[in-house]
Structure formats: structure tokens, C-alpha cells
Amino acid sequence: MSQRYNVKETEAKWQAAWRDASCFAAADDPDKPKYYVLEMFPYPSGRIHMGHVRNYTMGDVVARYKRARGFNVLHPMGWDAFGLPAENAAMEKGVHPAKWTYENIAVMRGQLQGMGLSLDWDREIATCHPDYYRHEQVLFLDFLEQELAYRKESWVNWDPVDQTVLANEQVIDGRGWRSGAPVERRKLAQWFFRITAYSESLLERLEDMPRWPEKVRLMQANWIGRSEGAEIDFPVIGDDRKLKVFTTRPDTLFGASFCALSPHHPMSAQIAAGDPEAAAFIAECHPLGTSEEVIATAEKRGYDTGLKVRHPLVEDLELPLYIANFVLMDYGTGAIFGCPAHDQRDLDFANRYGLGVIPVILPEGADATSFRIEDEAFVGDGVAINSEFLDGLGVEDAKRRVIARLEELGSGNGVVQFRLRDWGISRQRYWGCPIPVIHCADCGTVPVPRETLPVLLPDDVTFDKPGNPLDHHPSWKQVACPSCGKAALRDTDTMDTFVDSSWYFARFCSPRSDAPIARAAVDYWLPVDQYIGGIEHAVLHLLYSRFFIRAMRDCGHLAIDEPFAGLFTQGMVCHRTYQDAEGRWLTPTDVRPVGDGGFETLEGQPVTLGRVEKMSKSKKNTVDPAAIIEEYGADTARWFMLSDSPPDRDLEWTDEGIAGAYRFVQRLWRQVVEALDHLPERGAGAPGANSARALALRRSAHGALRSVGEDIDQFRFNRAVARIHELSNEIAGFGAPEAADEGSALREACEILVHLMNPMMPHLAEELWQQLGHETMLVQEAWPQADEALTAQALITLPIQVNGKKRATIDVEADAPEDRIREEALAHPNVVRAMEGKSPRNVIVVPKRIINVVV
RNA sequence: GCCCGCUUGGCGGAACUGGUAGACGCACGGGACUUAAAAUCCCGAGGCCCGGAAGGGCCGUCCCGGUUCGAGUCCGGGAGCGGGCACCA
Numbered sequence A: 001m002s003q004r005y006n007v008k009e010t011e012a013k014w015q016a017a018w019r020d021a022s023c024f025a026a027a028d029d030p031d032k033p034k035y036y037v038l039e040m041f042p043y044p045s046g047r048i049h050m051g052h053v054r055n056y057t058m059g060d061v062v063a064r065y066k067r068a069r070g071f072n073v074l075h076p077m078g079w080d081a082f083g084l085p086a087e088n089a090a091m092e093k094g095v096h097p098a099k100w101t102y103e104n105i106a107v108m109r110g111q112l113q114g115m116g117l118s119l120d121w122d123r124e125i126a127t128c129h130p131d132y133y134r135h136e137q138v139l140f141l142d143f144l145e146q147e148l149a150y151r152k153e154s155w156v157n158w159d160p161v162d163q164t165v166l167a168n169e170q171v172i173d174g175r176g177w178r179s180g181a182p183v184e185r186r187k188l189a190q191w192f193f194r195i196t197a198y199s200e201s202l203l204e205r206l207e208d209m210p211r212w213p214e215k216v217r218l219m220q221a222n223w224i225g226r227s228e229g230a231e232i233d234f235p236v237i238g239d240d241r242k243l244k245v246f247t248t249r250p251d252t253l254f255g256a257s258f259c260a261l262s263p264h265h266p267m268s269a270q271i272a273a274g275d276p277e278a279a280a281f282i283a284e285c286h287p288l289g290t291s292e293e294v295i296a297t298a299e300k301r302g303y304d305t306g307l308k309v310r311h312p313l314v315e316d317l318e319l320p321l322y323i324a325n326f327v328l329m330d331y332g333t334g335a336i337f338g339c340p341a342h343d344q345r346d347l348d349f350a351n352r353y354g355l356g357v358i359p360v361i362l363p364e365g366a367d368a369t370s371f372r373i374e375d376e377a378f379v380g381d382g383v384a385i386n387s388e389f390l391d392g393l394g395v396e397d398a399k400r401r402v403i404a405r406l407e408e409l410g411s412g413n414g415v416v417q418f419r420l421r422d423w424g425i426s427r428q429r430y431w432g433c434p435i436p437v438i439h440c441a442d443c444g445t446v447p448v449p450r451e452t453l454p455v456l457l458p459d460d461v462t463f464d465k466p467g468n469p470l471d472h473h474p475s476w477k478q479v480a481c482p483s484c485g486k487a488a489l490r491d492t493d494t495m496d497t498f499v500d501s502s503w504y505f506a507r508f509c510s511p512r513s514d515a516p517i518a519r520a521a522v523d524y525w526l527p528v529d530q531y532i533g534g535i536e537h538a539v540l541h542l543l544y545s546r547f548f549i550r551a552m553r554d555c556g557h558l559a560i561d562e563p564f565a566g567l568f569t570q571g572m573v574c575h576r577t578y579q580d581a582e583g584r585w586l587t588p589t590d591v592r593p594v595g596d597g598g599f600e601t602l603e604g605q606p607v608t609l610g611r612v613e614k615m616s617k618s619k620k621n622t623v624d625p626a627a628i629i630e631e632y633g634a635d636t637a638r639w640f641m642l643s644d645s646p647p648d649r650d651l652e653w654t655d656e657g658i659a660g661a662y663r664f665v666q667r668l669w670r671q672v673v674e675a676l677d678h679l680p681e682r683g684a685g686a687p688g689a690n691s692a693r694a695l696a697l698r699r700s701a702h703g704a705l706r707s708v709g710e711d712i713d714q715f716r717f718n719r720a721v722a723r724i725h726e727l728s729n730e731i732a733g734f735g736a737p738e739a740a741d742e743g744s745a746l747r748e749a750c751e752i753l754v755h756l757m758n759p760m761m762p763h764l765a766e767e768l769w770q771q772l773g774h775e776t777m778l779v780q781e782a783w784p785q786a787d788e789a790l791t792a793q794a795l796i797t798l799p800i801q802v803n804g805k806k807r808a809t810i811d812v813e814a815d816a817p818e819d820r821i822r823e824e825a826l827a828h829p830n831v832v833r834a835m836e837g838k839s840p841r842n843v844i845v846v847p848k849r850i851i852n853v854v855v
Numbered sequence B: 001g002c003c004c005g006c007u008u009g010g011c012g013g014a015a016c017u018g019g020u021a022g023a024c025g026c027a028c029g030g031g032a033c034u035u036a037a038a039a040u041c042c043c044g045a046g047g048c049c050c051g052g053a054a055g056g057g058c059c060g061u062c063c064c065g066g067u068u069c070g071a072g073u074c075c076g077g078g079a080g081c082g083g084g085c086a087c088c089a
Helices: A007-020 A050-068 A084-093 A097-113 A130-145 A195-208 A214-224 A250-255 A266-273 A276-285 A292-297 A344-353 A395-409 A519-525 A540-554 A625-632 A634-642 A655-676 A692-713 A717-734 A740-757 A762-771 A818-827 A829-835
Strands: A034-039 A072-074 A149-159 A164-166 A184-193 A226-235 A242-247 A258-261 A302-310 A318-324 A335-338 A412-418 A437-440 A444-447 A478-480 A487-490 A530-534 A567-570 A573-579 A591-594 A598-601 A608-614 A795-802 A805-813 A842-846 A850-854
Touching: A007 A634, A007 A762, A034 A050, A034 A519, A050 A072, A050 A530, A050 A567, A050 A573, A050 A625, A050 A634, A050 A692, A084 A097, A097 A625, A130 A149, A130 A540, A195 A214, A195 A226, A195 A412, A195 A540, A214 A540, A214 A567, A226 A250, A226 A302, A226 A395, A242 A250, A242 A258, A242 A335, A250 A395, A258 A302, A258 A344, A266 A276, A276 A302, A276 A318, A302 A344, A318 A344, A335 A344, A395 A412, A625 A634, A625 A655, A634 A655, A634 A717, A634 A762, A655 A717, A655 A740, A655 A762, A692 A717, A692 A740, A717 A740, A740 A762, A795 A818, A795 A829, A805 A818, A805 A829, A818 A829, A818 A842, A818 A850
Parallel strands: A034 A072, A034 A530, A258 A318, A530 A567, A795 A850
Antiparallel strands: A149 A164, A149 A184, A226 A242, A226 A412, A258 A335, A302 A318, A437 A444, A437 A487, A478 A487, A573 A608, A591 A598, A795 A805, A842 A850
């Protein structure tokens, strides 16, 4: 009788049922253990993509599983809704960014709801909504009061055509990614968040985050970049200035043969003021911006200022002072001493300008009299030479000694340097959170009074000329100074959209609160127990959020140190690529297979098969999830996302794969519905097990129950999928029950199967649960308990090796005594043959594992 | 250049802390059902060799070497692929 499972009707039915019963609305309940599952919220680009489907499916598996395990689960969704694409749409299509964004949100919300995710939609937030960004402005003012936000001049990437600052990521080969114009370096007044105040803590806590991927912790540690060294003063000969340099190798101080300033160093500017040649050199250094190509090929070049500095430890030693293009202003002190023998850059520089090369570290085994440095600096460990009181010491000892001496002399001290720099958040753009400050000619920078927040974005803006629409607006920036009442100007910059996403997970705890967050709710729900998203956010978003939680803590908003207790980074969704004869990319719907694995266009033209690559618009290898869900249903799409590939690795989308997932959905339906004819009534008797068949089925079901739970806990969804296939195969092989105990065993197995599939295929599971005669909804049911007595094996198969090669297997009781196992193993004909008449020298019996006979 | 990860059948992958390599799926081959096809169900399968079969042998987890009764797993060296950072003193 088994008709086909009607995917569309059934999925819609259960989605409505869950919504009507508010199954996923989370309530603060301090008496229940909480579990906060969060997936990185999407940018509302217009439609969901396969990456979203994978991400939200994983999160939903965890959310539904934890709910069944008795946790009070918070699983919210929102929109990272500010950002440049909305402004681009405004420029290209004439639609207002707000309209464009909210329409996109409406479409994507519908698409996500069609996936059957167990989300609490009552908590939905959009960062572009004033009810969100007004609180962000409050946080900004809090940070300002705590001096965690400040304003300073800094060098930025400036696009002269679009007239805006670009992030480093938006500069491609030295050109603006939109305009294609060569990017200029400009000095602008920008707002910064003082993330460097937490460098040490951000680094240290990485050690204590066991549920974060090692890779992400390492990337953050490298990004923060702690290094120990010394700051050393070199007095400038002939005046009272001192040059402060930073080095990680104070042990090589006796090998110094020059000092060098960054072109952007204040002292360089002083020199340039009286020296046109120096000024010209500095100007030449300017275009040396961020372009990697330039850096890789750039020669070490310098300008001899004519000034000399005095070596702090060697009397009468004077070193030339250069301005050098390879010295960075924003690391260390913007000045270095050069030790050519032990630093490759310094050596290249010294060779070019004929400066001394004095080896001061001798590699192990080298001879002090013949050791020479020519084209390759020696950067390894060794013993100090030519270094007076350091001679004979190892590198680490020498560092300590020289720092101690410098500190005695008042010429320097040990310091710790970080690579991490403060976070510049000003953007000259419209579609972002306005920075709530006012610039007054008399009073300076004045915070917008809190009671007048929010500073709303004006609706009536135009995008017909380049630059910042807020700045062009005829009246928006004109305000009275809150302090003196005179005419003043609003800050027309908006915040980097990474600010919006740095605290949204906290806002979800109390999304309608009048304050940025409600303390009780945050104390209950945070930290996020499981955060899931792409590896591309390993540094930026995840580091900024870690900063934000610390800053919010120090402003009294909450009491935790880390936002995300557990982090999982998912792999990408990939697909084959196709190109036509002219090399143009073709979409998967433009091609069809021809026999032997090849493809042709719909017009019959030849197609070149390309690599499997991340789905992207540029390669046209995307598959639209909405079309897939329309054709196969949400459960099928979800199941495919979880099958085969481990969740942290890339997943290749294939038509065969999705078809296979659909077949399995139909098979499960048929299997359970057909079993209904043979099943006893619900509750007709506890599943005893008299027959071996019944017992075997019960063992399989409980074994699957145990391992699927473990697999989900450990994010091994592909294994959980395999276990469910196995149980389904067992049930299929069982056939019709032949006795009452077999009927109840079959019912039990079917019910366990339905529980197991529930986190992954919730609609099908819910439907089968009902078919099995239940009146409750499965979402409200607890995860069943595995019976330990059944998961323990009574009879086990042991392999027997002879000299490490498998020769036979025997079946024994799990608790059989060792000497009987040994006896049986040695008597096995295969073993006897393999022993070739020799007597065993040793017999190793590993309980419940293996027997190895050594002859 | 520096740091990190990965490498198992035709393919995705499994093998928990050293203990039966290839679970499960995809693709494939054979069969059943059908007028036929689709759908479904059953069977087969790492490679090579012996055997009619039952069964058995040899080789096999990127390469070379080591530790061990036993290595996909641990150690040393190398290759290939991928990722992150990069004039950071």
C-alpha cells in the first residue's frame, strides 16, 4: 500500500505545527541547564546559498539533539544587515539601501523557515534596525568613557575615485576593488577601539579554550604576535635627542653597524624639514603601501641622514643613521638598529651601502677565527663572541645579561611587543551605524547626549555622486553643540560592520531590552555553548568579539571573559566547474552529461570540466538551495549536507548525492510505514527478547542509539548518518516478525530509528512518529536511553595473527578465560598451518581485541 | 621566507587511546519484478595469483627508514597538495 511520501505537504504541515505550538521559543529558566547554539548570522544578500544550508543544518542538528537531551536551548537567528552591497544596489538600481535590505531579509527569512530550523524567531534582530544600532551607540559611548575608544590621525587606503577609505582586504594589487584606481595613502582622523589593551589576555586565554579548533587558536596567536625584546636608546651625536629602537635580539647589540628610521618616523620628518634630499627620499617611499607585489620585489633602500648615533655600550662607537624604506612605523618604535651578521634584511642593506658586518653569534661547531658572513645572515642559536661581557653566553643568557646592563645604565629596558594594532572602525559610508559624536570648534569632540540617542540615519540621501552620502546631506550633520550650543557638526562616519557582529550574540539573550543587554538574561545564557561558522572569520570577527566581551565586561555590562565556549568551523560547499570553448564559465544548469563522464552545453557544444571549487558567482558553479528544497524537500537537503564529508572538511555538491539522499528519505518512510502492518499496538508489552532474532535487532537498535548520540556530541555527523543507514539496513533485513517478542522488538527499533533521524530530518521523523501512533510531537520527546546490557556484546569475533599476519578468526564469549582462548587459537587449522610445525615462542592475548602467535 | 594542516579503493569517507584496513554512502556490474522503462528489492566488488568450488596465498593506507609481538595510527627523513602570515627588527 505504501504510497510515496509527500514531502511538500508534510514539511509545510509540521513547520506550521511547530510554529503554532511555539516549540522553539526559549525562556530564561535558571532551574534548567541551558544550551546556547548559534550559527554565524547571515548577511542579507538576497537569497540563501549552500554555505548557509550547511551551516544552519549543523546548528539545527545540535539544537534539536540538545533539546531532546533535556537542555533549555537558545537557538536564535538575525541579520548582519549593514554593509556596502546595499549602497552598491542603491547606486546601480536606484533602490534605497533600507528597502533593498529589508526585502532581502523577507525573502531569506522565508527560505530559512522552509528548512525547518528549530529557531526562536521571536528573537530575530537586524543590525540595521534602530532598535539594534541605538544600543551599539550606547556601547560606543561607554567605550569612549573608559578610553577604550579614541580618535587619532592614521594612514589609510584612500580610493581617489570613490572618495572613500578602503579596508586592506578591498585593495587588490594596489588598486581599489570597485574603481580600479591606484590607492593612495592618506592621513585621516579615525576612530579606534583599543583592542591592544587586551593583547596579553586575548593571547593567554587561547591556551584555555579546549573546544576551539587548534588552527583558529594558532591563527589568532600569530595575529596577536607577541614578541619579547628590548627598547634601547641611542643618543644622537651633537644634540640631546635620543633614538629609541626596538629589537628582539638585544644579544646582537655589539654587532650593530647602523641605525635606521622609518620614513614615517617623526624624526624623519624633522630631518626632511631641513634636507630636501631626505624629503624626496621619503616621498619616494610613500607608494610602498600594502601591495604584496611591491613588497616582495622592493629593494632595501636607504638615505644617509649624515647624523650619527652613539652605541650605548661601546664607548666612542658612532653609527650612521639612515632613513630606510623597509622599516615600518607601526611596529615597535619605528626605528631599528641594524646587525647585518644576524638579520638578512640588515645584511642586504649593509652590503648595498658598504656598512660593517661583525659576527657576534658563533654557530655551534664553527671556528671563531675563520667564521665569516657573506650573503647569508646567521639567524640561529650559538654562542656570543666579539661582545665583551657577553662572550661565551648562549643567545637567551646573553639577552638577559645585556638587558640587565642596559637597565642599570638607564639606556634601555626589556619590553614585550605585539603585532596586534588598534581597530580602526571609521568608515566613510552611509549604510552603517552612525558614530554618536559631534565636533565643535570650541569644545572639540563631544559625545552625543545619551538621552537623545539614537542618532538615526537620515532616509533622504542620494547616491548620485561619489563619497559619503551622510556628508553630502544638506542638513543632517548640522547640529548645535550639546556642550556650548553653538553650531557644530556631526561625525559623518559610520562604524565598521564588524562592530555590529561583535555583540549580536549578547543581544540575542534579551533582544527587546531597553538597555544593550539585560543582565539576568546574559548571565543565564552566555557564553555561547556552541558557535558554528566559516573558517574565514578565524581572526577578524572572532577576535573582535572576544575584544568586545572584555570591553563590555569592563564597562559593567556582563561578567564573562569569553563569548564562545565552543567553536566549530565548517568546510566549504564545492562544485565542479564548467567552461565552454571560449573559456567562459557555465552554470550547472547550462550543461548536461554525455555518456562517459563528459559534458556538453544544452546546444551540444563541447564543455571543459574544471576543478572542484568553492561555489561562487564568479565561477558560476552555484546551486540554488531554494530550487533543491522545492524539488526534494528540506529533509533531503539537510541529510545530504550531513552525509559523507566530515563537517569541518569541504563538501562536494553532486546531483547523484542529492538524489541518493532523496531515495533514502523515501526508503525510511516506506520502511516504517510497511512495518506498521506488523507492529503491536503502542505499549502492548515491554520489548522482551526471547528469540535470537529479536535480541539481535534490539542490540543493533541500542548500539545505534548509543553511537549516534556520541557522534552528534562530537560533531561527527557523517558517522551518525552511517549508523542510521546501518540500523535501517538491519530493520530491512529483519523482515516480518514471527512472534510477539519480535513484534515489540521491531516497534522498538523503528521508534529508535525515528528518534535518531529527528535532529537531521525533523519533518520525516515527526510524520513517522505520528504514524507510529503517538499523539505527542516528537520535538517534545526526550532522547531515549540506550540499554547498556544490550550494547555490550556477548559473543565476539577475535582475529588470530601468526607473526603479525592475520590467519584466522574465532568466535568466543566476551568473558572467556585467556587460557581457553589461547588453546582454541593454537588449535585452529589455519594457525597450525601457518606455524609450519614450529612451537610458539610467545602468545599475546589482548582481551577482546586480538591474539598474536609468535613463532 | 615563516607557521600550520592534509595525503586510505573509481569517488566521499570509516577504523575511539597502536590490535580484523576499506564501515556507510555514491558511482559501477549481475540478477529479480515489469510487455518495457522508471521506481523498488537481492547479490557482487582494493589489486594480483592458485582453485571447478569451498577455500587459500601474495601485495596494499604518498615514498624511504625506525620503534613494536603487531603501525593507516608512534618516531626520523623526504615528496606532493592545501591554508594562514609575511620588509614585524
